[in-house]
Amino acid sequence: MTTAAPDTDGRVTVWDIDLAPAAAHRDACLALLSDDERARTSRFLRDEDRLRYAASHAALRLVLGHRLRTDPRGLAFGTGRAGKPHLAGVWAGSCRFSLSHSGSRALVGLSASAEIGVDVEEMRPMPDLLRIARAHFAASEIADLDSLAPDRLTPAFFACWTRKEAVVKATGEGLSLPLDSFSVSVSPAKAVLLSMPGGAREWSLHTLPTAPGYAAALAVAAADAGFVRRALPPDWPDRIAAPSQQGR
Incomplete structure (x- = not known):
């Protein structure tokens, strides 16, 4: 595996994320999401599933905002024929991504083209x-x-x-x-x-x-295709209020 480097050089980057710290910042995570994402969050029956969805999608926005050097609140998403999510609007086609979460962990993979x-x-x-x-x-x-x-x-x-x-x-x-x-x-x-x-x-x-x-x-x-592994710092939910500081 390659060592850590800036994510703007075209290589695949995988962000490893601990979702546990988001439990104390639920409102901040929800505020980062779109109306549609907040509606989806509310449809989960279990509180732990609502928190996991909100936290992982807030983390996704932070990571993509860092990659694209933009406010994560302004990102828009669409879905493909079989439901695969992708960036839409002015950022359409600028970066491929994949999100997965389970238990208290989440992963976000980013790729420039593949x-x-x-x-x-x-x-x-x-x-x-x-x-x-x-x-x-x-x-x-x-x-x-x-x-x-x-x-x-x-x-x-x-x-x-x-x-x-x-x-x-x-x-x-x-x-x-x-x-x-x-x-x-x-x-x-x-x-x-x-x-x-x-x-x-x-x-x-x-x-x-x-x-x-x-x-x-x-x-x-x-x-x-190799990859770079990075991790959001433990205080990543605190940085939602100042997304430009994420990843430093």
Whole structure:
């Protein structure tokens, strides 16, 4: 992985975000969102889901505002055919992005031109992991998971799951791309896109370092694409009032 550098040089950047500090700044996060985003926030039944949505989308706006050197409140978004979000208005086409959140973590991936997908999942005990894999994964992935000792199964399953979700997000095809139509490695140590409709050579797949207890992955629709990892500082919700200070 490359070392930290400015995000304006065209490389892929992934921001790792701790959402926990946003709990004390709920109103500030909501104030940063659009009317539509606030309406979506209110539709979640559980308070923790409302907070996670508001905080992650506020963080997305901060990160994009930093990348584009603009007020994050003025950003506008649209969605593609299968629901993939993109920048709209005067910023349309200026940057590709992907957002994922789970538990108290969020990831934002940014790319100047190549389509990108990120996924993060909180790893939790799931007694039916193999049943889920057999119902959704490719045959080679199922065989690899079947061969593992029980203590290695959970991290391998989540490594596989996040990689597949990251690829699906990067394609923008959503549910129209079946999860068993392509295959990835299941070893947590190394991410490899093994097969893909149209070929896997023009893709890059990475395991992302993040907080303990989480699995995360990055997919880029470009060959040999590296990435820069950055993290929002712990006081990032305090900076909503002064977005120009974010990232310093």
